[in-house]
Amino acid sequence: MDVRKEFLEFFKSKGHEITPSSPLVPDDASLLFTNAGMVPFKSIFTGEIPRPNPPRKTSCQTCIRAGGKHNDLDNVGYTARxxxxxxxxxxxxxxxxxxxxxxAYAWEFVTRILKLPKERLYVTVHESDDEAYELWQEHIQKERIYKFGDKDNFWQMGDTGPCGPCSEIFYDQGEKHFNSSEDYMGGDGDRFLEIWNLVFMQYERSSDGKLSPLPKPSIDTGMGLERVTAIKEGKLSNFDSSLFMPIINEISKLCGKAYEYESGASFRVIADHIRSSVFLLAQGLSFDKEGRGYVLRRILRRALRHGYLLGFKEAFMYKLVDIVCKLMGTHYSYLNEKKDFIKEQIKLEEERFLATIERGIELFNEELKNTKEIFSGELAFKLYDTYGFPLDLTADMLREKGLAVDEAKFDELMREQKIRAKASWKGSGDKELLGDFKALIEEFKENEFIGYDNFSSHSKILALLDEDFKQIKELKSGQIGFVMLDKTPFYATSGGQVADLGLINKSEVLDTQKIYNLNLSKLKANENFSIADRVEARIDIEKRRQTTSHHSATHLLHHALRKILGSHITQAGSLVEPDKLRFDFTHPKPLSEEELEKIENMVNEMIINSYEKRLDIMELNEAKKSGALALFNEKYQEKVRVISLGESKELCGGTHVKNTAQIGSFYIVKESGVSAGVRRIEAVASKAALNYAKNLNKELLSLKNELKTNEPLNALKRLKNELLSLKNELKNQSKQELQSFEKNGTQICVQSLTNGDIKAMIDEFKNKFNKAVILLIQNKDGKISLAAGVKNASLKAGSLVKEAAQILGGNGGGRDDFATAGGKDASKIEEALKRALSSIQKEL
Structure with missing residues (x-):
């Protein structure tokens, strides 16, 4: 089924004009690329241009999400969507x-044209949208309609402008393949897959947040072609559909390696990235060192690195252009017209990168030998600057090793490079210090930060700079520029702590940065400022206090993590703001609820204990010998500040509470993964914690009202037990008894069956015994499935299942402890079982 064609023809029959896909580079300075179907119509929705005639449009819009706010690049190849x-x-x-x-149109298309089974469809609406809730009941049972809040079901173009509630259609991919704790409507799992979003644009949001009804409400919908195609073809991953498999098969043919889903991330990355590269080049973009051209270069080079993993040592991406044009050239004819040009450009770019990739990987591997947890930001920048390795490519390589890169250091070096480029002074002959900054440092050395103990100061203006960091004699009212004071209370962004805000006289301080140890405040002038003026500088005390509470809380959190999880914990990044904190740390797996509770309790105990802050100025080596924690790869001065809060002791240049009691309280809001081996905790303290607790209490009261009980936990447990009982009842209906025997202390099961969940059976079998080897072959409805599990035995599940699958005319593999495969020839099941049993007994 050509979903694209069916969709456009369906809406054409409903009076919609088919609009061709607009360029991927939009006529919109706020966007890097066209990232949604509504982008070409944005000016109509905002009222900048009149309504078109006819006022109904339909399109299949090509989109790119690989930079800026909408950036999916890091996830591509590792997820199904x-x-x-x-x-x-x-x-x-x-x-x-x-x-x-x-x-009505959406329901008709999904059920009559796509013919998706109604029993697998669900709908969500905004919790306040009673109209949509009632309308949907004309098409779908009330029980299959869910109400959610703003986060899930309210759409807005920006902070102001057209907006409104939305309604999403979900497709249930089934519990068989998706049965995690997040696989429920509203959860983060993949079982319930959003396929279509209907936005009801009915309000105008003003700058004060007020919503006013639009005189002519509008409709904006978006449905992912890749998702719907995969669903129609019965695939659980977009990459297994006909949109991608021909490309993947071509990659497999070129590299001489079979594609397997579990280990096929590199195939998927290349298949995705060649589509982006072909379309961007066909639409006139070229490889560049900055902007959109740099994003294109990043995409291609990431694919090349994955090609390198598959064994490609010569240019190969250009050979995939033909298959992309064959798949998509019918609808996008310009691909075929520019095919030869695209091939030439890709081949040239490949050859440029391949000329340096070997040396870059050598440097990478050399540094890897000296890396325990965090990869050098300096080398990551050198790989970028000298060898053309984008940062996310280096991060990708590290993810496979369970490591992370020092992004803060990389960003610092990148900032310096940008400043260097902006300054572009001629004739100084000094490569290290930029012209304007060199002159400032030579004249003033450093200006004094007095903000640890002072929230205001009467200061003298030493220098003024414009937004390009060029020195100016006067900053006039209405202008934005940088002010360098002889002494300043404004803390500059560093160490994860955000900058102070406040006033210089009556002018607003927007930001404060530290560049070459010069403390510069970005000012929106409401009056004229000149060099040598005497001014009053005042920070926003309340924001500083809240930021300080969150910063001290990160120190307590760091200490608690090391105490509860172990001394392997190392800080991998942080962000400290007035209303929240974020703390990244090295750890190999997600934290359990029990661990999170212990950590949260320990931090709150340290707050309650009212520890006085202790500040020591020490020699760096002396500080480290005293047990003070230092950030990996961070460069410190010879004299350092050591902050002690109870047992917590760290090198830190940030601001802190005088007593831990000033933090008030601490709540962990979220724990998640950042990359392989790096976890993230998001938390709140002080006033933000109070607000968080109030909101939790409101939610608890709502839950009590909803469940009509004062003991909601017991009610939920009852419901959960009832659900579990029903599940077990269903499970037992199809369960078969497993036959096994013991050899040399290992329990062995090799069996064929027709019903039941073989993965669950293997997990249950392994849990029963200290040592176990199990292989199950299931012939159900003409489909042959294999799965193997190994526990505390010398065999590898991947090898075991692969050997059996090959006898059955299939293939497969997986981890050493669990693996799956498929087969075709049911007549050889007994032979496969005998061979597997023989292999197991021989090994044992």
Whole structure:
């Protein structure tokens, strides 16, 4: 089924004009690329241009999400749904039809044209949108309609402008393949897959946040072509669909290696990235050192590095252009017209990168030998600057090793390079210090930061700079520029702590930066400022206090993590703001609820204990010998500040509370993964913690009201037990008894069956015994599935299942402890079982 064609023809029959896909580079300075189907119509929605005639449009819009706010690049290849390039199907009404028709059209297309089974469809609406809730009940049972809040079901173009509630259609991919704790409607799992978003644009949001009804409400919808195609073809991953498999098969043919999903991330990265590269080049973009051209270069070079992993040592991406044009050239004819040009450009770029990749990887591997947890930011920058390795490419390589890169250091070096480029002074002959900064440092050395103990100061202006860091004699009212004071209370962004805000006289301080140890405040002038003026500088005391509480809380959190999880914990990054904190740390696995509770309790105990802050100025080596924690790869001065809060002791240049009691309280809001081997905790303290607790209490009261009980936990447990009982009842209906025997202390099971969940059976079998080897072959409805599990034995599940699958005319593999495969020839099941049993007994 050609989903793209069916969609456009369906809406054409409903009076919509088919609009061709707009360029990937939009006529919109706020966007890097066209990232949604509505982008070409943005000016219509905002009222900048009149409504078109007819006021109904439909399109299949090509989109890129690989930079800026919408950046999926890091996830591509490692998930089933993320892409840098994708196509978004959409229908739009500009003040013509509204919710009733949009809902009816969507339901008709999904059920009559796509013929998706109604029993697998679910719908969400905004919690306040009773109209949509009632309209959907004309098409789908009330029990299959869910209400969610702003986060899930409210859409807005920006902080101000057109906005409104939205309604999403979900497809249930089934519990068989998706049964994690997050696989429920509203959860983060993949079981319930969003396929279509209907935005009801009915409000205008003003700068004060007020919502006013639009005189002509509009409709904006978006449906991912890749997702719908995969669903129609019965695939659980977009990459297994007909949109990608021909490309993957071509990659496999070129490298001489079979594609397997579990180990096939590199195939998927290349298949995705060649589509992006072909379309961007076809639309006139070229490889460059900055901007959109640099994003294109990043995409191609990431694919090349994955090609390198597959064994490609010569240019190969250009050989995939033909298959992309064959797959997509019918609808996008310009691909075929520019095919030869695209091949030439890709081949040239490949050859440029391949000329340096060997040396870059050598340097990478050399540094890797000296890396325990955090990879050098300096070398990451050198790989970028000298050898053309984008940062996310280096991060990608490290993820496979369970490591992370020092992004803070990389960003610092990148900032310095940008400043260097901006300054571009001629004739100084000094490569290290930039012209304006060199002169400032020579004249003043450093200006004095007095903000540890003072929230205000009467200061003298030493220098003024414009936004390009060029020295100026006067900063006039209405202008924005940088002010260098002889002494300043404004803390500059560093160490994860955000800068102070406040006033210089009556002018607003927007930011404070530290450049070459010069403390510069960015000012929006409400009066004229000249060099040598005497001014009053005042920080925003309340924001400083809240930021300080969160900063001290990160120290307590760091200490608690090391106490509870172990001394392997190392800080990998942090962000400290007035209303929250974020702390990244090295750890190999997610934290359990029990661990999180212990950590949270320990931090709060340290707060309650009212520890006085102790500040020591020490020699660096002396500080380290005293047990003070220092950040890996951070460069410190010879004299350092050591902050002690109870047992917590760290080198730190940030601001801190005088007593831990001033933090008030501490709550962990979220724990998540950043990359392989790096976890993240997000938390709140002080006033933010108080607000968090109030909101939790409100939610608890709402839950009590909803469940009509004062003991909601017991009620939820009852519901959970009832659900578990029903699940077990269903499970037992299809369960078969497993036959096993013991040899040399290892329990062995090799068996064929027709019903049951073989993965669950293997998990249950392994849990029963200290040493176990199990292979199950299931012939169900003409489909042959194999799975193997190994526990505390010398065999490898991947090898075991692969040997059996090959006898059955299939293939597969996986981890040493668990692996799956498929087969074709049911007549050889007994032979496969006998061979597997023989292999197991021989090994044992």
């Amino acid at each position: 993320h892409h840098t390039f994708f196509e978004m199907l959409g229908n739009f009404s500009f003040g013509d039809y509204f919710k009733k028709e949009a809902i």
